[in-house]
Amino acid sequence: xxxxxxxxxxxxxxxxxxxxxxxxxxxxxxxxxxxxxxxxxxxxxxxxxxxxxxxxxxxxxxxxxxx
Numbered sequence: 001x002x003x004x005x006x007x008x009x010x011x012x013x014x015x016x017x018x019x020x021x022x023x024x025x026x027x028x029x030x031x032x033x034x035x036x037x038x039x040x041x042x043x044x045x046x047x048x049x050x051x052x053x054x055x056x057x058x059x060x061x062x063x064x065x066x067x
Contacts, residue, residue, distance in 0.1 A: 009036070012046045012052070030054040032062050 010025030011025035019042070027036040031051035044059040045052045 010039060012045075014047045014050050014052070016047050019045065028052040032056060032058040 009027055009029055010021055011023035012028060013020040013022055023038075024040045025039075027038050028042060029035070030037055030053055031049070033054055035054050037052055037054050042052060044054070044056060046059070046063065049062075051062065053062060
């Protein structure tokens with residue numbers, strides 16, 4: 001069975017103020033909670049760690065932890 005882009009996560013390259021889609025998909029996975037984040041709702045990520053976050057609270061919590 002073939003998977004459409006909406007059935008799988010996207011692979012992104014995160015930059016400081018934008019991201020580039022490497023592999024098409026409909027969502028990415030939050031590095032803290034594991035929840036799916038639709039690409040159109042993605043607002044928080046870390047370019048250094050190449051991670052996405054579901055919201056500001058999770059981004060802040062993750063960024064305050066050691067690498």
